[in-house]
Structures are given as structure tokens and as C-alpha cells.
Amino acid sequence: MRKTLWYAMAIAMIVLATSWISRRVLAASTPSVQVQLSTENVQPREVEDATETAVLRDYKLAWANLASAMEQNRADLLDQSFVGFAKERFGQAIAEQKKDGLRRRYVDHGHKVEAVFYSYDGSALQLKDVAKVEVELLDGSKVVATQPVTISYMVLMTPAENSWKVRDLEAVPGF
Amino acid sequence: MIRKLLLSTMVVAGCWFAASAANAQGLQVPKTQPAGQELRISGVNGTAYVFGPATAFKAKANGELVITSDQLRAAGMYTVVSDGNSGTFFVVADKASNVAFLARPSRVATAKTGVISGTGFVLDKFNNLVMQPTPVKFSLAVPGTPAETRSETSKNGVAFVRMDSGKKSGAAQFVAAVDDTEVRRVVTQTAADPCNIRFKAEPSKDGIHVVTDPIKDCSGNAVPDGTIVTFTETDQKGRSTVDARIKKGFAEAELPNEGSANLSVASGVVIGNEIHWGGK
Numbered sequence: 001m002r003k004t005l006w007y008a009m010a011i012a013m014i015v016l017a018t019s020w021i022s023r024r025v026l027a028a029s030t031p032s033v034q035v036q037l038s039t040e041n042v043q044p045r046e047v048e049d050a051t052e053t054a055v056l057r058d059y060k061l062a063w064a065n066l067a068s069a070m071e072q073n074r075a076d077l078l079d080q081s082f083v084g085f086a087k088e089r090f091g092q093a094i095a096e097q098k099k100d101g102l103r104r105r106y107v108d109h110g111h112k113v114e115a116v117f118y119s120y121d122g123s124a125l126q127l128k129d130v131a132k133v134e135v136e137l138l139d140g141s142k143v144v145a146t147q148p149v150t151i152s153y154m155v156l157m158t159p160a161e162n163s164w165k166v167r168d169l170e171a172v173p174g175f
Numbered sequence: 176m177i178r179k180l181l182l183s184t185m186v187v188a189g190c191w192f193a194a195s196a197a198n199a200q201g202l203q204v205p206k207t208q209p210a211g212q213e214l215r216i217s218g219v220n221g222t223a224y225v226f227g228p229a230t231a232f233k234a235k236a237n238g239e240l241v242i243t244s245d246q247l248r249a250a251g252m253y254t255v256v257s258d259g260n261s262g263t264f265f266v267v268a269d270k271a272s273n274v275a276f277l278a279r280p281s282r283v284a285t286a287k288t289g290v291i292s293g294t295g296f297v298l299d300k301f302n303n304l305v306m307q308p309t310p311v312k313f314s315l316a317v318p319g320t321p322a323e324t325r326s327e328t329s330k331n332g333v334a335f336v337r338m339d340s341g342k343k344s345g346a347a348q349f350v351a352a353v354d355d356t357e358v359r360r361v362v363t364q365t366a367a368d369p370c371n372i373r374f375k376a377e378p379s380k381d382g383i384h385v386v387t388d389p390i391k392d393c394s395g396n397a398v399p400d401g402t403i404v405t406f407t408e409t410d411q412k413g414r415s416t417v418d419a420r421i422k423k424g425f426a427e428a429e430l431p432n433e434g435s436a437n438l439s440v441a442s443g444v445v446i447g448n449e450i451h452w453g454g455k
Binding site for chain 2: 101104
């Protein structure tokens with residue numbers, strides 16, 4: 001009976017370890033980002049279905065691009081998804097990282113996003129994002145710290161020629 | 176054997192958790208810090224790392240780490256790491272001192288309800304979005320007329336308004352103001368459709384000369400030059416039309432004189448008077 005219990009505990013630990021390792025490996029190799037977008041409480045106008053689809057697609061892409069840019073220290077990877085203040089600031093961070101041999105690695109566990117403002121003329125969309133994103137801070141290849149997993153972001157997106165781009169992405173203490 | 180392996184795994188896991196907990200206690204940093212203000216963190220020795228939304232650097236500290244005001248301009252989350260300890264704090268926007276203003280459309284007809292929209296993003300001097308509710312004053316006026324004014328309080332850094340176009344045509348000044356800062360956009364208000372069209376006809380050398388009275392919208396604004404006015408002549412042979420553009424406020428044209436005919440005028444959806452020409 002006692003032996004069976006020990007075997008059960010051993011199996012449980014192996015399963016947990018395997019799941020943890022596979023999640024890490026998947027997160028590092030898969031650029032796909034999980035985003036749940038809710039537009040029910042947006043003001044002052046509704047978000048059209050086509051716009052919602054486009055925003056969801058482009059917001060996921062923005063996080064994938066941000067992760068690649070920060071890990072590879074390549075500001076050019078921001079161009080596809082970021083404009084204005086966001087592009088300027090992340091670009092500056094990348095330049096400074098590069099200078100000191102630092103990097104950031106994003107392990108994305110998903111985002112719960114709520115649209116809160118969509119302008120009358122459709123030229124600006126504001127989102128609240130509760131993101132489960134682990135950010136590993138690296139000096140060369142050594143992880144020096146890991147930032148908290150759940151972070152609240154205030155996001156501003158604006159339409160470009162054929163996509164939505166992130167104009168502001170600001171971590172806030174809470175909503 | 177398995178029992179020993181499990182026990183050692185559990186001991187290792189316990190140590191790992193203890194180490195993590197010790198690290199989590201971390202450095203003594205404030206929870207929030209105003210943007211653009213220097214921060215001194217004591218108890219930092221050796222190599223320290225600072226990661227923020229617009230910064231990332233490595234520094235040597237000897238008991239105190241100084242992060243300069245320039246390095247803390249961007250609002251967002253910052254992490255400081257030193258000797259295996261870390262601390263996280265948020266830089267929050269300074270007081271509102273600027274507004275980014277989107278106004279649409281750039282050209283609009285006069286006297287239309289809710290056709291002009293404005294969105295103001297409230298920013299501090301470092302262009303961080305100010306989350307605290309802040310009054311934003313919007314005003315819209317063609318020079319020489321009283322302004323339509325509205326005050327809206329921002330939510331999550333955004334204030335918006337929808338306004339009617341004025342009765343007078345011209346370049347309306349659409350202004351968003353936060354504190355002493357004003358941002359101005361121009362919305363050109365043009366005359367709406369003609370209110371009514373009246374024309375007269377008189378014989379000329381080549382036929383019938385038709386000319387309208389000055390064409391205005393219902394608010395009394397002259398309909399812009401270039402607007403098409405159509406004159407129609409209907410007689411026994413059929414119908415002939417001439418399109419003329421408004422020039423200096425009125426439109427004129429020459430129609431063939433075929434004897435008895437009905438003459439009419441229209442512009443867009445507005446139909447003017449009719450004149451019966453010649454015959455009995």
C-alpha cells in the first residue's frame with residue numbers, strides 16, 4: 001500500500017516536470033500569442049466584427065514582434081507593429097540593452113484584453129490588457145532576474161494602411 | 176531507492192523555493208515613482224541592472240544606486256536587479272500638461288448635428304498618458320461667431336466629444352485645452368445644399384439667357400463656387416439640359432430659343448422655380 005503511494009507520487013512528479021519543461025520549450029519556440037479580446041463595454045461606439053478580428057490579429061503579432069525585438073536586440077522588428085511613442089521607447093530600450101550586452105526574453109502565457117474606448121471616427125482604440133507574461137532579464141545568456149507574471153497594460157492602437165498598430169503600451173500598477 | 180530519490184528531490188525543491196522566497200523579498204524600492212524624478216536605492220552593492228520601458232543598463236553601485244531623472248521619464252514598469260535580489264516599481268505620469276488631439280472630419284457642411292468629433296489624449300510633459308481624471312475643454316467656432324464649448328473629464332487618459340457644425344461657413348477653429356496648453360485643428364465648414372433656387376430668363380442674341388439669384392443654403396451661406404446647377408428646357412421636340420457651375424454666387428447659361436417651352440432649374444436634390452417661355 002505504502003509502496004503504491006510512493007510510486008503514485010513519483011509518477012505525479014514526473015508528469016509535472018514534463019509538463020513544465022514542455023511548456024517552457026513551447027513558449028520559447030512558438031511565436032503564437034494567446035489573446036482573449038472582449039469588446040462588450042467599449043465606448044462611445046461599438047467595434048465592428050471586421051475591426052475586432054483585425055485588432056486581435058495585429059495585437060497578437062505586436063507581442064510576438066516585441067518579444068523577438070527584445071530578445072534579438074533588433075529595433076527593426078518593431079516596425080511592423082509599433083508606431084509613435086511605443087516604437088520610440090522600445091527602440092530606445094533596445095539600443096541601451098545592446099550597448100550593455102543585455103536582452104529580455106518574453107515567455108507569454110496569454111492576455112485578457114478588454115476594449116474600453118473606440119473613437120467616433122474609428123481612428124483610435126484603447127485596450128486594457130491583463131497579461132500573463134514572464135520577462136526574463138538576461139546579461140548575455142545569464143538570466144539575472146524574472147519580472148512578475150501578471151502585468152496590467154494600457155494600450156492605444158491606431159489604424160495604419162492595412163493593419164492596426166500599437167501607439168502606446170504602458171504597464172500600469174493596476175486598473 | 177525510489178524513496179531516497181524522492182526525498183532528495185523534495186529537499187532540493189524546498190531549497191529552491193526558499194531561495195526564490197528570499198529573492199522575492201528583494202530590494203527596497205518604492206511602489207510607484209513620478210516620471211522624471213531621480214530615484215536613489217540604498218543597499219545596492221556591485222553590479223546592478225535596471226530594465227524599464229525605454230531603458231536598460233548595467234551600473235556599478237557602492238551602497239547606493241542612483242537612477243537619474245532622464246532614465247525615469249517613460250511611465251511603466253521598472254525592475255532593478257542586484258546581487259541576486261530584485262525589486263519592481265512603476266513610474267507613473269507626471270501632472271497633465273499636454274494633449275494629443277484628433278479631430279474629424281477636416282471638411283463638413285454647416286448646421287449638421289453631431290458631425291464633428293474630437294478625441295483628446297491627456298499627456299504629461301514626457302508624453303506619458305495621464306490616467307487621473309482630467310478636465311479637457313473643447314471649443315469650436317468660426318472666427319467672429321460665438322464658440323460652442325464643452326468640458327469633458329478624461330477617463331484612462333482619454334476625453335472625447337461630438338459637436339454640431341456651426342451655421343456659418345468658414346474655417347472653424349476646433350480647440351482642445353488642458354491646463355494652459357491648447358491644441359488647435361481647423362475644420363472647414365462649407366455651405367450645405369442650396370435652400371432654394373430662383374432664376375429668371377430673358378431673350379438674348381443666341382437664344383434664352385437664364386440666370387439664378389445668388390444661391391445660398393438655409394443658414395444664408397453662399398453655396399461654394401463650382402457647385403453644378405442644371406437648367407432644363409422642355410418643349411415639343413423634347414428636353415435639353417445645360418450644366419453650369421456657380422461662379423461668384425450665381426449660375427447662368429444660354430438655352431436655345433425654340434418657341435414655347437418650360438424652363439426649370441435644379442442643383443443636387445433641390446429644385447427651383449419653373450418658367451413658361453413663349454407661346455400663348
